[in-house]
Amino acid sequence: MKIKDSIEGCFQLMGGDFTNAGTASSELKSILSKLGVSQEVVRRAAIAAFEAEMNVIIHAVAGTMHYVVSSEEVRITLTDMGPGIQDIELAMQEGYSTAPDWVREMGWGAGMGLPNIKKNADRFKIDSVMGEGTTLEIVIYTRKD
Amino acid sequence: MKLNDIAEIVDGHIIVNSTGGSPDIVSVCSTDLMSDVLRFATKGALLVTALNQSQVIRTAEISDIPAVLMVMGKKMEREMIELAMEKNIALMVTHLPAFTVCGMLYAGGLRSCLED
Amino acid sequence: MLKVNDIIEKIGLDIRVSGDMYKHVTGCYISDLLSDVMAHSKDGELWITLQTHPNIVAVAVIKGLSCIVITNGRLPEPDTVKKAESENITILTTPKTTFETAGLLYNLLRSE
Numbered sequence: 290m291k292i293k294d295s296i297e298g299c300f301q302l303m304g305g306d307f308t309n310a311g312t313a314s315s316e317l318k319s320i321l322s323k324l325g326v327s328q329e330v331v332r333r334a335a336i337a338a339f340e341a342e343m344n345v346i347i348h349a350v351a352g353t354m355h356y357v358v359s360s361e362e363v364r365i366t367l368t369d370m371g372p373g374i375q376d377i378e379l380a381m382q383e384g385y386s387t388a389p390d391w392v393r394e395m396g397w398g399a400g401m402g403l404p405n406i407k408k409n410a411d412r413f414k415i416d417s418v419m420g421e422g423t424t425l426e427i428v429i430y431t432r433k434d
Numbered sequence: 435m436k437l438n439d440i441a442e443i444v445d446g447h448i449i450v451n452s453t454g455g456s457p458d459i460v461s462v463c464s465t466d467l468m469s470d471v472l473r474f475a476t477k478g479a480l481l482v483t484a485l486n487q488s489q490v491i492r493t494a495e496i497s498d499i500p501a502v503l504m505v506m507g508k509k510m511e512r513e514m515i516e517l518a519m520e521k522n523i524a525l526m527v528t529h530l531p532a533f534t535v536c537g538m539l540y541a542g543g544l545r546s547c548l549e550d
Numbered sequence: 551m552l553k554v555n556d557i558i559e560k561i562g563l564d565i566r567v568s569g570d571m572y573k574h575v576t577g578c579y580i581s582d583l584l585s586d587v588m589a590h591s592k593d594g595e596l597w598i599t600l601q602t603h604p605n606i607v608a609v610a611v612i613k614g615l616s617c618i619v620i621t622n623g624r625l626p627e628p629d630t631v632k633k634a635e636s637e638n639i640t641i642l643t644t645p646k647t648t649f650e651t652a653g654l655l656y657n658l659l660r661s662e
């Protein structure tokens with residue numbers, strides 16, 4: 290991979306907007322591929338970004354997905370305005386979901402998103418304030434040292 | 435297994451054919467929950483689902499799934515079909531239910547995706 | 551015709567709630583969308599799903615399904631277990647995927 294300076298960008302996300310849900314992650318995936326990031330890193334970044342993007346669409350009101358790619362790592366930060374997560378430890382458990390029935394009928398709400406983000410990330414941080422919103426920081430190393 | 439072979443086994447129609455040669459399907463993932471798809475090593479897999487939402491194509495794109503098989507003859511919105519074309523993801527439909535489709539494809543030698 | 555009991559033995563499923571184990575299994579329906587199961591499953595079918603929340607019990611009761619099989623190593627929620635116990639609905643689990651479980655079961659039901 291040939292990145293001298295870091296490359297960054299940002300996408301806007303709208304809660305409830307299922308029509309465009311996934312376009313940010315799809316674009317991020319193609320940006321990373323074009324930069325020559327290894328296929329495995331592209332895949333992990335795209336999956337983590339997509340799960341996080343869907344969480345904003347499903348659970349929050351609005352948010353942003355910001356990415357920075359350097360020769361060392363891909364860093365994806367999602368910040369949303371929304372209800373926040375009351376018990377992060379619980380939310381991280383596989384199978385835990387507060388998604389309403391209509392979301393389950395749309396193919397989401399299995400409670401597998403956050404654990405899968407963690408699995409695909411080399412570093413993962415989640416901060417949340419009830420009634421304000423949630424921030425996720427996902428870091429994936431581009432080099433295997 | 436090529437798409438044509440799969441279409442023949444499950445009595446399906448190919449709605450969107452992938453450009454640049456038919457993908458060789460090596461495994462199958464049968465589910466209607468997208469986060470379930472995203473957990474598996476789905477490269478080269480066929481996604482069998484009854485969920486007729488564009489999100490299915492997005493999920494396929496993100497997880498390198500080359501082909502989707504819609505069961506129960508579910509009607510798809512134009513939007514979903516167009517997205518499949520744009521993302522070069524093959525799309526098939528069959529009137530059979532997921533159980534019959536899985537049974538036939540399993541008997542035909544295809545196996546499950548492995549956990550990633 | 552195979553009974554729930556026979557299937558548990560033949561394809562190796564774990565029992566989480568044992569309801570009527572002698573119910574006939576008339577076929578199988580796979581779905582993770584409850585509305586789909588409500589619309590298309592038939593009486594006596596075994597239902598393969600990933601869903602674990604209590605609503606699956608209600609669906610099984612209303613549709614007269616013979617049992618619920620939860621795949622991919624997922625477990626029924628505590629409330630789901632309670633509800634299934636009171637409604638006498640069998641819940642089984644397996645670490646296998648939906649595809650593999652279906653493949654094995656299809657073979658079994660066809661050979662009967």
Ligand SMILES: Nc1ncnc2c1ncn2[C@@H]1O[C@H](COP(=O)(O)OP(=O)(O)OP(=O)(O)O)[C@@H](O)[C@H]1O
Nearest residue numbers: 344348380386387388397398399400401402403469
């Ligand atoms: N951005 C967010 N804002 C508010 N709550 C959230 C957010 N992300 C996750 N949560 C909470 O954490 C729970 C678990 O999230 P997770 O992504 O693991 O599962 P899910 O979104 O419910 O289902 P799936 O990801 O399988 O479609 C959610 O049900 C929700 O209660």
Ligand SMILES: [Mg+2]
Nearest residue numbers: 340344402403
């Ligand atoms: Mg989620």
